[in-house]
Amino acid sequence: MPDADALFSPTRIGAIEAANRIAMAPLTRSRAGMDGVHSPLAVDYYRQRASAGLIITEATNISRQGRGYAFTPGIYTPAHVEAWRPVIEAVHRAGGRIVCQLWHVGRISHVDLQENGAAPVAPSAIRAGELIFLETRTQAQPSMPRALETDEIAGIIEDYRHAARLAKEAGFDGVEVHAANGYLLDQFIRDSTNRRTDAYGGPIENRTRLAVEVVTGVAQIWDADRVGVRLSPLTRSAGDTPLDSTPQATYGHLARELGTLGLAYLHCVEGQTRGPNAADAFDFKALHAAFGGRYIANNGYDRRLAIDALASGYADMVAFGRPFIGNPDLVERLRRDAALAEADRATYYGGGAEGYTDYARLDEAALP
Numbered sequence: 001m002p003d004a005d006a007l008f009s010p011t012r013i014g015a016i017e018a019a020n021r022i023a024m025a026p027l028t029r030s031r032a033g034m035d036g037v038h039s040p041l042a043v044d045y046y047r048q049r050a051s052a053g054l055i056i057t058e059a060t061n062i063s064r065q066g067r068g069y070a071f072t073p074g075i076y077t078p079a080h081v082e083a084w085r086p087v088i089e090a091v092h093r094a095g096g097r098i099v100c101q102l103w104h105v106g107r108i109s110h111v112d113l114q115e116n117g118a119a120p121v122a123p124s125a126i127r128a129g130e131l132i133f134l135e136t137r138t139q140a141q142p143s144m145p146r147a148l149e150t151d152e153i154a155g156i157i158e159d160y161r162h163a164a165r166l167a168k169e170a171g172f173d174g175v176e177v178h179a180a181n182g183y184l185l186d187q188f189i190r191d192s193t194n195r196r197t198d199a200y201g202g203p204i205e206n207r208t209r210l211a212v213e214v215v216t217g218v219a220q221i222w223d224a225d226r227v228g229v230r231l232s233p234l235t236r237s238a239g240d241t242p243l244d245s246t247p248q249a250t251y252g253h254l255a256r257e258l259g260t261l262g263l264a265y266l267h268c269v270e271g272q273t274r275g276p277n278a279a280d281a282f283d284f285k286a287l288h289a290a291f292g293g294r295y296i297a298n299n300g301y302d303r304r305l306a307i308d309a310l311a312s313g314y315a316d317m318v319a320f321g322r323p324f325i326g327n328p329d330l331v332e333r334l335r336r337d338a339a340l341a342e343a344d345r346a347t348y349y350g351g352g353a354e355g356y357t358d359y360a361r362l363d364e365a366a367l368p
Protein backbone atom coordinates (compact mmCIF):
# COMPACT_ATOMS: atom_id res chain seq x y z
CA MET A 1 0.00 0.00 0.00
CA PRO A 2 1.65 3.25 -1.05
CA ASP A 3 2.48 5.64 1.71
CA ALA A 4 0.29 8.71 2.34
CA ASP A 5 3.48 10.49 3.36
CA ALA A 6 4.12 10.86 -0.37
CA LEU A 7 1.58 13.68 -0.30
CA PHE A 8 3.16 15.56 2.56
CA SER A 9 6.88 15.37 1.96
CA PRO A 10 8.46 18.68 0.96
CA THR A 11 9.84 19.06 -2.52
CA ARG A 12 11.60 21.45 -4.84
CA ILE A 13 9.79 22.33 -7.99
CA GLY A 14 12.41 24.15 -10.01
CA ALA A 15 13.75 26.78 -7.63
CA ILE A 16 10.55 26.80 -5.58
CA GLU A 17 10.56 25.01 -2.22
CA ALA A 18 7.14 23.49 -1.60
CA ALA A 19 6.13 22.27 1.85
CA ASN A 20 4.14 19.36 0.40
CA ARG A 21 3.15 17.78 -2.93
CA ILE A 22 -0.32 19.31 -3.07
CA ALA A 23 -0.76 22.19 -5.50
CA MET A 24 -3.81 24.41 -5.74
CA ALA A 25 -4.86 24.37 -9.39
CA PRO A 26 -5.62 27.68 -11.10
CA LEU A 27 -9.26 28.62 -10.47
CA THR A 28 -10.99 31.57 -12.07
CA ARG A 29 -13.41 33.02 -9.52
CA SER A 30 -14.39 36.28 -11.27
CA ARG A 31 -14.35 38.50 -8.22
CA ALA A 32 -11.97 41.26 -9.33
CA GLY A 33 -13.13 44.65 -10.59
CA MET A 34 -13.77 45.27 -14.27
CA ASP A 35 -10.36 46.98 -14.23
CA GLY A 36 -8.79 43.64 -13.29
CA VAL A 37 -7.90 44.88 -9.79
CA HIS A 38 -8.41 42.45 -6.94
CA SER A 39 -10.28 43.49 -3.80
CA PRO A 40 -8.97 42.60 -0.31
CA LEU A 41 -11.28 39.58 -0.40
CA ALA A 42 -8.73 37.88 -2.63
CA VAL A 43 -6.15 38.32 0.13
CA ASP A 44 -8.34 36.31 2.51
CA TYR A 45 -9.17 33.72 -0.14
CA TYR A 46 -5.57 32.91 -0.99
CA ARG A 47 -4.35 33.19 2.62
CA GLN A 48 -6.93 30.59 3.68
CA ARG A 49 -5.46 28.17 1.11
CA ALA A 50 -1.77 28.87 1.76
CA SER A 51 -1.09 25.43 3.24
CA ALA A 52 -0.96 24.12 -0.33
CA GLY A 53 2.63 23.35 -1.27
CA LEU A 54 2.16 25.62 -4.28
CA ILE A 55 -0.71 27.92 -5.22
CA ILE A 56 -1.18 28.58 -8.91
CA THR A 57 -3.32 31.70 -9.15
CA GLU A 58 -6.48 31.98 -11.14
CA ALA A 59 -5.74 32.78 -14.77
CA THR A 60 -4.57 36.41 -14.92
CA ASN A 61 -4.85 38.59 -18.02
CA ILE A 62 -1.58 39.72 -19.54
CA SER A 63 -3.26 42.55 -21.46
CA ARG A 64 -6.62 44.13 -22.02
CA GLN A 65 -6.75 42.27 -25.33
CA GLY A 66 -6.10 39.01 -23.49
CA ARG A 67 -9.26 39.30 -21.40
CA GLY A 68 -12.26 37.12 -22.14
CA TYR A 69 -14.33 37.05 -18.99
CA ALA A 70 -15.68 39.85 -16.82
CA PHE A 71 -14.20 40.37 -13.34
CA THR A 72 -10.99 38.43 -13.97
CA PRO A 73 -7.76 39.92 -12.59
CA GLY A 74 -4.92 41.38 -14.62
CA ILE A 75 -1.17 41.73 -14.32
CA TYR A 76 -0.42 44.50 -16.79
CA THR A 77 -0.86 47.80 -14.86
CA PRO A 78 0.73 49.22 -11.69
CA ALA A 79 -2.68 48.96 -9.98
CA HIS A 80 -2.65 45.21 -10.67
CA VAL A 81 0.77 44.90 -9.06
CA GLU A 82 -0.40 46.77 -5.97
CA ALA A 83 -3.49 44.57 -5.68
CA TRP A 84 -1.54 41.31 -6.00
CA ARG A 85 1.18 42.36 -3.55
CA PRO A 86 -0.86 41.87 -0.32
CA VAL A 87 -2.15 38.53 -1.66
CA ILE A 88 1.40 37.29 -2.12
CA GLU A 89 2.56 38.69 1.23
CA ALA A 90 -0.31 36.96 3.02
CA VAL A 91 0.50 33.62 1.37
CA HIS A 92 4.20 33.99 2.19
CA ARG A 93 3.50 34.91 5.80
CA ALA A 94 1.44 31.73 6.08
CA GLY A 95 4.38 29.71 4.70
CA GLY A 96 2.97 29.17 1.21
CA ARG A 97 4.29 29.69 -2.30
CA ILE A 98 2.38 31.28 -5.15
CA VAL A 99 2.92 31.57 -8.90
CA CYS A 100 0.88 33.67 -11.30
CA GLN A 101 -0.89 31.99 -14.21
CA LEU A 102 -0.36 34.19 -17.29
CA TRP A 103 -3.39 34.22 -19.59
CA HIS A 104 -4.35 35.45 -23.02
CA VAL A 105 -7.75 34.09 -24.04
CA GLY A 106 -7.36 34.64 -27.79
CA ARG A 107 -10.68 34.01 -29.49
CA ILE A 108 -12.56 33.25 -26.24
CA SER A 109 -13.62 36.88 -25.83
CA HIS A 110 -16.27 39.35 -26.80
CA VAL A 111 -16.21 42.81 -28.34
CA ASP A 112 -17.81 44.15 -25.12
CA LEU A 113 -14.68 43.11 -23.19
CA GLN A 114 -12.20 44.53 -25.68
CA GLU A 115 -10.86 48.05 -26.01
CA ASN A 116 -13.14 50.17 -28.23
CA GLY A 117 -15.21 47.11 -29.11
CA ALA A 118 -12.36 45.56 -31.11
CA ALA A 119 -12.62 41.98 -32.34
CA PRO A 120 -10.75 39.43 -30.22
CA VAL A 121 -7.57 38.06 -31.82
CA ALA A 122 -6.78 34.45 -32.70
CA PRO A 123 -4.51 32.43 -34.97
CA SER A 124 -7.35 32.21 -37.49
CA ALA A 125 -10.80 33.75 -37.88
CA ILE A 126 -12.73 30.79 -36.49
CA ARG A 127 -15.44 31.53 -33.96
CA ALA A 128 -15.71 29.64 -30.66
CA GLY A 129 -18.95 28.01 -29.59
CA GLU A 130 -19.15 28.03 -25.83
CA LEU A 131 -20.65 30.90 -23.82
CA ILE A 132 -18.62 33.44 -21.83
CA PHE A 133 -19.52 35.76 -18.98
CA LEU A 134 -19.95 39.52 -19.51
CA GLU A 135 -19.99 42.58 -17.23
CA THR A 136 -23.78 42.60 -17.35
CA ARG A 137 -23.60 39.14 -15.72
CA THR A 138 -25.15 37.68 -18.82
CA GLN A 139 -23.59 35.11 -21.09
CA ALA A 140 -22.78 35.45 -24.77
CA GLN A 141 -21.12 33.54 -27.55
CA PRO A 142 -17.55 34.74 -28.09
CA SER A 143 -17.31 37.25 -30.94
CA MET A 144 -15.87 36.42 -34.34
CA PRO A 145 -12.11 36.85 -33.91
CA ARG A 146 -9.70 38.30 -36.42
CA ALA A 147 -6.50 36.46 -37.37
CA LEU A 148 -3.34 38.03 -35.98
CA GLU A 149 -1.01 39.47 -38.60
CA THR A 150 2.43 37.87 -38.53
CA ASP A 151 4.01 41.18 -37.57
CA GLU A 152 1.72 41.48 -34.52
CA ILE A 153 3.07 38.32 -32.92
CA ALA A 154 6.17 39.97 -31.49
CA GLY A 155 3.81 42.33 -29.64
CA ILE A 156 1.92 39.39 -28.10
CA ILE A 157 5.20 37.92 -26.85
CA GLU A 158 6.09 41.35 -25.47
CA ASP A 159 2.76 41.47 -23.60
CA TYR A 160 3.63 38.17 -21.91
CA ARG A 161 7.06 39.51 -21.01
CA HIS A 162 5.58 42.72 -19.62
CA ALA A 163 3.14 40.73 -17.47
CA ALA A 164 5.97 38.46 -16.33
CA ARG A 165 7.98 41.52 -15.33
CA LEU A 166 5.06 42.91 -13.30
CA ALA A 167 4.50 39.51 -11.68
CA LYS A 168 8.11 39.67 -10.54
CA GLU A 169 7.64 43.20 -9.25
CA ALA A 170 4.57 42.08 -7.29
CA GLY A 171 6.66 39.41 -5.52
CA PHE A 172 5.34 36.16 -6.93
CA ASP A 173 7.52 33.03 -6.60
CA GLY A 174 7.24 32.39 -10.32
CA VAL A 175 4.81 32.25 -13.22
CA GLU A 176 2.89 29.57 -15.06
CA VAL A 177 2.32 30.14 -18.77
CA HIS A 178 -1.25 29.07 -19.54
CA ALA A 179 -0.97 27.11 -22.76
CA ALA A 180 -3.98 24.93 -21.95
CA ASN A 181 -7.76 24.80 -22.20
CA GLY A 182 -8.20 26.18 -25.70
CA TYR A 183 -6.91 29.71 -25.01
CA LEU A 184 -4.58 31.69 -27.28
CA LEU A 185 -1.44 29.53 -27.11
CA ASP A 186 -3.49 26.33 -27.32
CA GLN A 187 -5.40 27.81 -30.29
CA PHE A 188 -2.08 28.12 -32.10
CA ILE A 189 -1.05 24.59 -31.07
CA ARG A 190 -4.17 22.80 -32.35
CA ASP A 191 -4.73 22.28 -36.04
CA SER A 192 -8.46 22.63 -35.39
CA THR A 193 -8.10 26.35 -34.60
CA ASN A 194 -4.93 27.21 -36.51
CA ARG A 195 -5.22 27.48 -40.30
CA ARG A 196 -2.31 29.87 -40.73
CA THR A 197 0.09 29.61 -43.63
CA ASP A 198 2.97 31.62 -42.08
CA ALA A 199 5.72 30.41 -39.73
CA TYR A 200 3.11 30.01 -36.93
CA GLY A 201 0.79 27.62 -38.77
CA GLY A 202 0.92 24.35 -40.68
CA PRO A 203 3.31 21.68 -39.35
CA ILE A 204 3.67 20.92 -35.64
CA GLU A 205 6.95 22.85 -35.36
CA ASN A 206 5.14 25.95 -36.60
CA ARG A 207 1.99 25.58 -34.50
CA THR A 208 3.98 25.12 -31.30
CA ARG A 209 6.32 28.00 -32.15
CA LEU A 210 4.37 30.74 -30.37
CA ALA A 211 4.13 28.76 -27.11
CA VAL A 212 7.87 28.09 -27.22
CA GLU A 213 8.69 31.71 -28.05
CA VAL A 214 6.44 33.02 -25.27
CA VAL A 215 7.93 30.68 -22.68
CA THR A 216 11.44 31.46 -23.89
CA GLY A 217 10.69 35.18 -23.62
CA VAL A 218 9.22 34.86 -20.13
CA ALA A 219 12.22 32.76 -19.06
CA GLN A 220 14.44 35.73 -19.92
CA ILE A 221 12.55 37.82 -17.35
CA TRP A 222 12.44 35.10 -14.69
CA ASP A 223 15.03 32.43 -14.11
CA ALA A 224 13.73 29.49 -16.15
CA ASP A 225 13.44 27.36 -13.00
CA ARG A 226 10.67 29.68 -11.81
CA VAL A 227 8.60 29.28 -14.97
CA GLY A 228 6.08 26.47 -15.43
CA VAL A 229 3.76 25.63 -18.33
CA ARG A 230 0.26 24.20 -18.36
CA LEU A 231 -0.97 21.96 -21.21
CA SER A 232 -4.23 20.08 -21.81
CA PRO A 233 -4.08 17.85 -24.89
CA LEU A 234 -7.51 16.28 -24.31
CA THR A 235 -9.93 19.04 -23.44
CA ARG A 236 -12.50 20.73 -25.66
CA SER A 237 -13.03 23.61 -23.26
CA ALA A 238 -12.94 26.52 -23.37
CA GLY A 239 -14.88 27.38 -26.46
CA ASP A 240 -15.92 23.84 -27.37
CA THR A 241 -12.61 23.65 -29.22
CA PRO A 242 -12.01 20.47 -31.20
CA LEU A 243 -8.86 18.60 -30.22
CA ASP A 244 -5.71 18.60 -32.28
CA SER A 245 -5.78 15.77 -34.84
CA THR A 246 -2.52 14.20 -33.52
CA PRO A 247 -2.29 15.34 -29.89
CA GLN A 248 0.36 12.82 -28.86
CA ALA A 249 2.74 13.99 -31.58
CA THR A 250 1.89 17.68 -31.25
CA TYR A 251 2.13 18.04 -27.48
CA GLY A 252 5.03 15.57 -27.40
CA HIS A 253 7.02 17.83 -29.69
CA LEU A 254 6.11 20.86 -27.59
CA ALA A 255 7.10 19.09 -24.35
CA ARG A 256 10.46 18.18 -25.87
CA GLU A 257 11.09 21.78 -26.96
CA LEU A 258 10.06 23.11 -23.54
CA GLY A 259 12.34 20.52 -21.96
CA THR A 260 15.38 22.24 -23.42
CA LEU A 261 14.64 25.43 -21.47
CA GLY A 262 15.29 24.19 -17.91
CA LEU A 263 11.81 25.12 -16.67
CA ALA A 264 10.36 24.61 -13.18
CA TYR A 265 7.65 22.17 -14.26
CA LEU A 266 5.17 20.87 -16.79
CA HIS A 267 1.57 20.86 -15.53
CA CYS A 268 -1.00 18.74 -17.40
CA VAL A 269 -4.76 18.60 -17.25
CA GLU A 270 -5.23 14.89 -17.80
CA GLY A 271 -8.48 14.62 -19.74
CA GLN A 272 -11.47 16.82 -20.43
CA THR A 273 -10.97 19.63 -17.91
CA ARG A 274 -13.28 18.92 -14.94
CA GLY A 275 -14.14 15.52 -16.38
CA PRO A 276 -12.83 12.22 -15.07
CA ASN A 277 -9.09 11.63 -14.98
CA ALA A 278 -8.05 10.20 -18.34
CA ALA A 279 -4.41 9.41 -17.69
CA ASP A 280 -4.97 6.09 -19.45
CA ALA A 281 -6.38 7.69 -22.64
CA PHE A 282 -3.18 9.53 -23.54
CA ASP A 283 0.45 8.84 -22.82
CA PHE A 284 1.18 11.60 -20.31
CA LYS A 285 4.22 9.62 -19.19
CA ALA A 286 5.67 10.11 -22.65
CA LEU A 287 5.00 13.84 -22.37
CA HIS A 288 6.68 13.93 -18.99
CA ALA A 289 9.64 11.96 -20.37
CA ALA A 290 9.92 14.24 -23.40
CA PHE A 291 9.93 17.25 -21.08
CA GLY A 292 12.42 15.64 -18.72
CA GLY A 293 11.70 17.90 -15.72
CA ARG A 294 9.20 18.01 -12.87
CA TYR A 295 5.59 17.06 -13.56
CA ILE A 296 2.37 18.31 -11.93
CA ALA A 297 -0.65 16.10 -12.60
CA ASN A 298 -4.21 17.40 -12.47
CA ASN A 299 -7.83 16.57 -13.22
CA GLY A 300 -10.15 14.45 -11.16
CA TYR A 301 -7.58 13.43 -8.56
CA ASP A 302 -8.71 12.33 -5.14
CA ARG A 303 -6.59 11.36 -2.16
CA ARG A 304 -6.09 7.76 -3.30
CA LEU A 305 -5.18 8.63 -6.89
CA ALA A 306 -2.84 11.37 -5.72
CA ILE A 307 -1.00 9.09 -3.32
CA ASP A 308 -0.60 6.47 -6.05
CA ALA A 309 0.63 9.05 -8.57
CA LEU A 310 3.21 10.44 -6.16
CA ALA A 311 4.31 7.19 -4.54
CA SER A 312 4.85 5.53 -7.93
CA GLY A 313 6.91 8.47 -9.17
CA TYR A 314 4.37 9.20 -11.92
CA ALA A 315 4.06 12.82 -10.73
CA ASP A 316 6.06 15.20 -8.56
CA MET A 317 3.01 17.14 -7.39
CA VAL A 318 -0.74 16.77 -7.82
CA ALA A 319 -2.91 19.84 -8.36
CA PHE A 320 -6.42 19.90 -6.94
CA GLY A 321 -8.93 22.38 -8.33
CA ARG A 322 -12.55 22.07 -7.21
CA PRO A 323 -11.64 20.45 -3.86
CA PHE A 324 -9.78 23.67 -2.93
CA ILE A 325 -12.88 25.80 -3.49
CA GLY A 326 -14.91 24.23 -0.69
CA ASN A 327 -11.98 23.14 1.49
CA PRO A 328 -9.56 25.95 2.32
CA ASP A 329 -7.71 23.47 4.57
CA LEU A 330 -7.64 20.72 1.95
CA VAL A 331 -4.09 19.74 2.95
CA GLU A 332 -5.16 19.11 6.55
CA ARG A 333 -8.23 17.21 5.44
CA LEU A 334 -6.13 14.98 3.19
CA ARG A 335 -3.69 14.45 6.03
CA ARG A 336 -6.47 13.28 8.33
CA ASP A 337 -8.32 11.49 5.52
CA ALA A 338 -11.32 13.59 6.54
CA ALA A 339 -14.47 14.15 4.51
CA LEU A 340 -14.35 16.91 1.91
CA ALA A 341 -16.98 19.63 1.68
CA GLU A 342 -18.73 20.02 -1.67
CA ALA A 343 -18.38 23.49 -3.19
CA ASP A 344 -21.46 25.35 -4.37
CA ARG A 345 -21.27 25.62 -8.16
CA ALA A 346 -23.63 28.60 -8.16
CA THR A 347 -20.90 30.71 -6.55
CA TYR A 348 -17.93 29.44 -8.56
CA TYR A 349 -17.89 32.64 -10.62
CA GLY A 350 -18.68 36.17 -9.51
CA GLY A 351 -20.15 37.69 -6.38
CA GLY A 352 -18.52 38.44 -3.05
CA ALA A 353 -17.49 36.50 0.03
CA GLU A 354 -20.25 33.95 -0.24
CA GLY A 355 -18.90 30.74 -1.69
CA TYR A 356 -15.44 32.33 -1.79
CA THR A 357 -14.03 33.05 1.64
CA ASP A 358 -16.77 31.60 3.86
CA TYR A 359 -16.03 27.87 3.56
CA ALA A 360 -15.28 26.45 7.00
CA ARG A 361 -12.06 24.78 8.03
CA LEU A 362 -12.35 21.34 9.54
CA ASP A 363 -11.82 22.62 13.09
CA GLU A 364 -14.51 25.27 12.57
CA ALA A 365 -16.89 22.86 10.87
CA ALA A 366 -16.64 20.49 13.81
CA LEU A 367 -17.82 23.17 16.25
CA PRO A 368 -21.46 22.96 17.33
Ligand SMILES: Cc1cc2nc3c(=O)[nH]c(=O)nc-3n(C[C@H](O)[C@H](O)[C@H](O)COP(=O)(O)O)c2cc1C
Pocket residue numbers: 025026027028029057058059101178180181230269273274275298299300301319320321322323348349
Ligand atom coordinates in the same frame (compact mmCIF):
# COMPACT_ATOMS: atom_id res chain seq x y z
C1 LIG B 1 -14.33 27.30 -11.14
C2 LIG B 1 -13.18 26.83 -11.98
C3 LIG B 1 -12.30 27.75 -12.52
C4 LIG B 1 -11.20 27.33 -13.27
N1 LIG B 1 -10.30 28.27 -13.73
C5 LIG B 1 -9.16 27.87 -14.35
C6 LIG B 1 -8.15 28.81 -14.68
O1 LIG B 1 -8.26 30.01 -14.39
N2 LIG B 1 -7.04 28.34 -15.32
C7 LIG B 1 -6.88 27.01 -15.64
O2 LIG B 1 -5.85 26.65 -16.22
N3 LIG B 1 -7.80 26.11 -15.29
C8 LIG B 1 -8.92 26.50 -14.63
N4 LIG B 1 -9.83 25.56 -14.21
C9 LIG B 1 -9.51 24.13 -14.33
C10 LIG B 1 -8.86 23.63 -13.04
O3 LIG B 1 -7.58 24.22 -12.84
C11 LIG B 1 -8.68 22.11 -13.04
O4 LIG B 1 -7.94 21.75 -14.19
C12 LIG B 1 -10.01 21.35 -13.07
O5 LIG B 1 -10.90 21.87 -12.09
C13 LIG B 1 -9.78 19.87 -12.82
O6 LIG B 1 -9.18 19.65 -11.56
P1 LIG B 1 -10.06 19.09 -10.32
O7 LIG B 1 -10.68 17.81 -10.79
O8 LIG B 1 -9.10 18.89 -9.19
O9 LIG B 1 -11.10 20.12 -10.03
C14 LIG B 1 -10.98 25.96 -13.50
C15 LIG B 1 -11.88 25.03 -12.96
C16 LIG B 1 -12.96 25.44 -12.20
C17 LIG B 1 -13.88 24.41 -11.59
